[in-house]
Amino acid sequence: MDAVEITRRFETTAANTFKLSVHPPLFVKGEGAFLFTADGTPYLDLVGGSATSLLGHGHEGQKKAISKALDSGILHTGTRLPSPFRAEFYEALAKILPAHLTRIHLANSGAEAIETAIKVAMKKTKRRRIIAFSGGYHGRTLGALAITHSENLRHGYEPWSSPWVEFAPYAKIDHEAGISLAKLENRLKSKKFAAIVVEAIQGVSGVLGPSIKFLQGLEKLAKTYETLVILDEIWNGFGRSGEWFAFEKADLEPDLVTMGKGLSASLPLSAVAGREEILTSWTPGSHTSTFQGNPLSVAAAKATVETLVKEKLIVRAREVIEPLMKSALVGLKSRVIGAQAAIDMGSNSSSVELQNKAMDLQILVYGGGQNGDCVMLLPPLNIAEDVLENAILQLRKIM
Numbered sequence: 226m227d228a229v230e231i232t233r234r235f236e237t238t239a240a241n242t243f244k245l246s247v248h249p250p251l252f253v254k255g256e257g258a259f260l261f262t263a264d265g266t267p268y269l270d271l272v273g274g275s276a277t278s279l280l281g282h283g284h285e286g287q288k289k290a291i292s293k294a295l296d297s298g299i300l301h302t303g304t305r306l307p308s309p310f311r312a313e314f315y316e317a318l319a320k321i322l323p324a325h326l327t328r329i330h331l332a333n334s335g336a337e338a339i340e341t342a343i344k345v346a347m348k349k350t351k352r353r354r355i356i357a358f359s360g361g362y363h364g365r366t367l368g369a370l371a372i373t374h375s376e377n378l379r380h381g382y383e384p385w386s387s388p389w390v391e392f393a394p395y396a397k398i399d400h401e402a403g404i405s406l407a408k409l410e411n412r413l414k415s416k417k418f419a420a421i422v423v424e425a426i427q428g429v430s431g432v433l434g435p436s437i438k439f440l441q442g443l444e445k446l447a448k449t450y451e452t453l454v455i456l457d458e459i460w461n462g463f464g465r466s467g468e469w470f471a472f473e474k475a476d477l478e479p480d481l482v483t484m485g486k487g488l489s490a491s492l493p494l495s496a497v498a499g500r501e502e503i504l505t506s507w508t509p510g511s512h513t514s515t516f517q518g519n520p521l522s523v524a525a526a527k528a529t530v531e532t533l534v535k536e537k538l539i540v541r542a543r544e545v546i547e548p549l550m551k552s553a554l555v556g557l558k559s560r561v562i563g564a565q566a567a568i569d570m571g572s573n574s575s576s577v578e579l580q581n582k583a584m585d586l587q588i589l590v591y592g593g594g595q596n597g598d599c600v601m602l603l604p605p606l607n608i609a610e611d612v613l614e615n616a617i618l619q620l621r622k623i624m
């Protein structure tokens with residue numbers, strides 16, 4: 226059996242591997258924006274490890290940093306010991322975090338960061354309820370799933386998903402802000418909530434938002450009702466939105482910020498950054514995870530943060546990639562913010578069809594949207610302009 230067949234034989238059917246195609250390509254090499262099969266066929270990768278690979282594949286700085294950690298011979302020391310790699314990473318991350326976020330809690334996946342933020346919010350406020358929003362996506366573990374809006378995703382796991390969560394309407398544009406905020410305030414008035422969890426831009430749901438009016442109003446209401454704001458930046462953080470964090474577009478000062486994906490842009494790592502008094506409110510050992518702060522992952526993340534600064538890639542996402550994608554997609558029903566584009570295809574089946582047709586053209590594109598009805602383009606922030614432009618031209622021909 227070859228690798229694809231072995232995978233088909235053993236892998237849980239809950240994984241995505243065969244969701245799109247019965248015969249997905251098998252890649253053996255990655256370089257920049259491209260992945261290569263064993264016979265050297267290049268595929269342009271506009272999926273980037275589910276919006277993770279901000280620096281593309283095989284980035285030299287990242288490889289060097291991971292090799293250095295590897296050469297130390299220490300692949301992990303568990304949660305009870307400090308590590309020089311972790312310390313260096315904390316310093317690098319602290320430099321780019323807003324000044325009020327002074328503590329960091331590391332984890333391994335986005336969903337785990339969400340769980341952590343929810344737990345600490347409950348602990349700190351001594352309240353149990355959480356407000357999340359229509360259209361929001363926060364992951365698949367039970368806690369993260371409970372605040373993810375899609376009923377399709379939550380179906381089958383009741384009643385775990387419901388007792389402590391209430392959903393309020395998300396405002397995608399300023400015009401919707403008034404009514405959304407009124408409904409949010411009604412909920413805040415009716416009960417005491419530990420936190421409001423929100424994405425400044427709903428990324429995988431189809432690049433929706435941001436409504437500055439909604440986000441600023443939400444922050445004000447949270448203050449009034451002494452409820453914490455958890456800003457989910459797992460998708461948008463580290464340049465995907467054209468800023469370090471999408472909430473900067475609305476000048477917010479969230480109490481807790483969850484990050485993942487582009488944080489390391491490669492190896493599994495996520496984090497919650499928070500106010501001093503929140504992330505010091507729990508006792509040592511009260512929330513840990515075996516692989517927390519793995520040396521290879523944090524070394525990769527430090528290199529990512531430093532590369533984003535050195536190569537000015539956040540500005541590039543905003544000033545080069547965003548206008549390029551906007552102009553290349555003109556006339557299509559699409560939304561572009563930073564290095565993310567969502568094209569409305571009208572239905573889930575049309576999106577899947579286009580993803581497959583694009584694969585025939587050796588271009589990998591992602592599926593997104595609240596009902597899976599969007600095709601998404603998620604280029605690395607350092608992609609060559611002509612490569613991206615040409616790919617969109619080719620995609621337009623099959624739409």
Ligand SMILES: Cc1ncc(COP(=O)(O)O)c(C=O)c1O
Nearest residue numbers: 334335336362363364429459460
């Ligand atoms: C906004 C947001 N939050 C949380 C998650 C969950 O992250 P993970 O898949 O790493 O658990 C995602 C994943 O797409 C996301 O987009």
